[in-house]
Amino acid sequence: MKKFAYFPGCSLEKIALSYNKTSVETSKILGVELQELEDWNCCGATTYFHVDQLLAYTLTARNLAMAEKEGLDLVAPCSACYKNAYTTNKYFKADPDVAEHINYALEEDDLQFNGDINVHHIMDIYVNEVGVDAIKEKVKVPLEGLKVAPYYGCQIVRPRKNGEDVENPQFFEDLVKAMGAEAVDFAERLRCCGGSLIMTSRTAALDMVRVLLKNAVDSGADVIATACPLCQVNLECYQLQVNEEFGTDFNMPVTYFTQLLGLALGMPKKKLGIGSELVSAAPIFGEF
Amino acid sequence: MTQTRLLIIDDDPDYVDGIKSILEKADYVVDAAYNPKDGFEALETGNYDLLLLDIMMGRGAEGVMVARKINKDPVLREMPVLIITGVREQIAFLFPGQAVHPGILPTDELLEKPVNPDLLIEKVEALLKEAKEKKAK
Amino acid sequence: MAAKPTFSQEISNLLYASQGSPLKNCIQCGTCSGTCPVVNYMDQTPRRLIGMINANLKEDVLDCNTYWFCASCYHCTVRCPAKIDIAEAMYAVKRYSIWHKTYSEDLVGPTFSETFVKTIINNGRSFEPVLAPTYMFSMGIKEVLQEAYMGTQMMLKGRMPVLPTKIKRLDNFKKVIRRIIPMGGEK
Numbered sequence: 265m266k267k268f269a270y271f272p273g274c275s276l277e278k279i280a281l282s283y284n285k286t287s288v289e290t291s292k293i294l295g296v297e298l299q300e301l302e303d304w305n306c307c308g309a310t311t312y313f314h315v316d317q318l319l320a321y322t323l324t325a326r327n328l329a330m331a332e333k334e335g336l337d338l339v340a341p342c343s344a345c346y347k348n349a350y351t352t353n354k355y356f357k358a359d360p361d362v363a364e365h366i367n368y369a370l371e372e373d374d375l376q377f378n379g380d381i382n383v384h385h386i387m388d389i390y391v392n393e394v395g396v397d398a399i400k401e402k403v404k405v406p407l408e409g410l411k412v413a414p415y416y417g418c419q420i421v422r423p424r425k426n427g428e429d430v431e432n433p434q435f436f437e438d439l440v441k442a443m444g445a446e447a448v449d450f451a452e453r454l455r456c457c458g459g460s461l462i463m464t465s466r467t468a469a470l471d472m473v474r475v476l477l478k479n480a481v482d483s484g485a486d487v488i489a490t491a492c493p494l495c496q497v498n499l500e501c502y503q504l505q506v507n508e509e510f511g512t513d514f515n516m517p518v519t520y521f522t523q524l525l526g527l528a529l530g531m532p533k534k535k536l537g538i539g540s541e542l543v544s545a546a547p548i549f550g551e552f
Numbered sequence: 553m554t555q556t557r558l559l560i561i562d563d564d565p566d567y568v569d570g571i572k573s574i575l576e577k578a579d580y581v582v583d584a585a586y587n588p589k590d591g592f593e594a595l596e597t598g599n600y601d602l603l604l605l606d607i608m609m610g611r612g613a614e615g616v617m618v619a620r621k622i623n624k625d626p627v628l629r630e631m632p633v634l635i636i637t638g639v640r641e642q643i644a645f646l647f648p649g650q651a652v653h654p655g656i657l658p659t660d661e662l663l664e665k666p667v668n669p670d671l672l673i674e675k676v677e678a679l680l681k682e683a684k685e686k687k688a689k
Numbered sequence: 690m691a692a693k694p695t696f697s698q699e700i701s702n703l704l705y706a707s708q709g710s711p712l713k714n715c716i717q718c719g720t721c722s723g724t725c726p727v728v729n730y731m732d733q734t735p736r737r738l739i740g741m742i743n744a745n746l747k748e749d750v751l752d753c754n755t756y757w758f759c760a761s762c763y764h765c766t767v768r769c770p771a772k773i774d775i776a777e778a779m780y781a782v783k784r785y786s787i788w789h790k791t792y793s794e795d796l797v798g799p800t801f802s803e804t805f806v807k808t809i810i811n812n813g814r815s816f817e818p819v820l821a822p823t824y825m826f827s828m829g830i831k832e833v834l835q836e837a838y839m840g841t842q843m844m845l846k847g848r849m850p851v852l853p854t855k856i857k858r859l860d861n862f863k864k865v866i867r868r869i870i871p872m873g874g875e876k
Contacts, residue, residue: 318612456760465798501843539846
């Protein structure tokens with residue numbers, strides 16, 4: 265199986281540590297080799313781009329250059345990191361002036377980036393490199409009866425990367441079904457969680473979270489599965505605030521898709537990083 | 553005697569109006585380009601004796617990109633460049649207390665926005681004089 | 690020589706530093722506004738904002754909060770029948786607003802961006818706790834308590850970092866940045 269340069273990103277160091285652990289572990293089980301990028305830096309997240317896009321490309325290009333040096337494609341579990349790496353890679357190929365300028369800067373760290381690698385989200389690797397059928401074969405504990413709301417969010421599908429279906433993607437549903445669970449019809453699965461607006465425009469973001477939680481409840485889901493730390497934190501950690509703000513009583517577990525996948529692949533429960541939620545995931549994973 | 557020709561590359565049209573009128577009063581012929589791409593194309597005509605260059609343009613500090621392109625051109629790199637920037641206001645919080653100067657061109661000088669008209673004329677004259685003396689050698 | 694640019698040309702100059710404004714292709718269909726998940730909180734809908742930029746209504750554009758409420762979800766971008774990257778255009782207006790310091794003081798976005806950039810330049814990585822003060826100031830007492838409670842819970846559950854992590858080659862990293870933004874150079 266193919267080897268990738270693994271770029272966890274800042275969120276996965278702490279706030280989304282469970283996503284980090286389960287990405288690494290499920291990759292091992294699925295035979296995907298992840299080699300963590302040595303000395304990676306922050307991708308700039310979305311806020312960076314307000315101030316200085318050239319600087320943002322430069323930061324991301326440093327990570328890309330380090331992956332290229334190893335001769336590996338880059339894989340990121342965070343949708344925002346993935347989008348930034350993808351866009352920078354694209355700009356490098358499209359604008360030689362920018363590429364040359366940034367490479368001049370990267371010389372200071374003995375790096376060069378030629379745009380010779382590809383960038384993937386970790387779910388893309390699972391679905392397209394490993395394949396849904398292969399995953400299905402490796403499932404030891406099918407999640408029978410579990411109703412999962414597959415939440416795509418934004419940047420894993422948008423902006424469009426390789427001509428993929430941005431209006432009606434099915435790969436997340438396919439993955440959920442491969443785990444033996446039921447993918448509920450979650451109409452708002454592509455609607456934004458608010459992202460960093462949770463910090464800059466709180467009421468708007470809480471309202472966006474409310475819409476998603478309500479839709480997940482209405483669709484009969486037991487749990488929302490996410491593929492991005494921003495989505496997970498907004499949907500899970502801010503439920504209390506949503507309840508206080510809008511007088512609702514949501515109590516919806518929100519986990520990373522890799523945690524559910526790990527459970528299905530027979531990973532020991534202790535390694536799934538369960539127990540650090542603010543909304544208990546015990547109904548799905550049992551007590552610890 | 554032919555007049556001295558100056559080029560301004562700055563994305564802020566009101567700002568350009570301001571310094572253009574100051575320089576025209578001092579008898580310079582002044583042209584303006586409002587983005588780095590147009591600016592570099594104008595430079596390549598070789599019609600200018602001095603460049604006034606803004607830093608924060610387009611997607612970021614694209615003025616620095618222009619400066620690097622000038623530096624790579626054996627003819628253009630001899631041209632004096634006065635960098636006029638409000639960069640301290642915009643991003644000085646990154647390196648507080650440190651000098652603001654790219655220092656990436658053989659003959660550049662820096663003036664921070666807002667610009668004092670007398671200082672502007674003084675710097676332009678000094679840079680042109682220096683370039684002339686260098687040429688005479 | 691080039692004629693003095695209009696406001697809409699200024700905005701397109703910020704987009705790709707190229708000629709022609711992709712915003713000019715807007716057919717005012719409203720797909721962006723119908724798609725936008727934050728539209729209810731914006732002073733002007735995205736469709737109106739684009740129309741206002743095209744009509745050179747500079748003051749009105751800069752006065753509204755629309756682009757600061759854009760969550761960068763790219764839903765409008767992928768749906769726009771005129772193929773305008775609307776989210777990218779929102780960034781351009783944000784940049785204009787920061788560079789010209791036209792944003793209103795009560796907005797959290799600009800301060801947050803600034804602090805975020807600063808943290809990364811100094812460490813190479815992000816560190817959530819230093820970001821909190823940039824947005825807490827705008828909150829009421831209830832929200833501050835909620836935020837503090839959540840922060841504490843996250844800390845107790847091991848999800849909040851106590852110290853920032855720094856990258857190893859931080860000196861090189863800063864030198865890289867100095868080649869992009871002209872700071873700290875001595876003549």
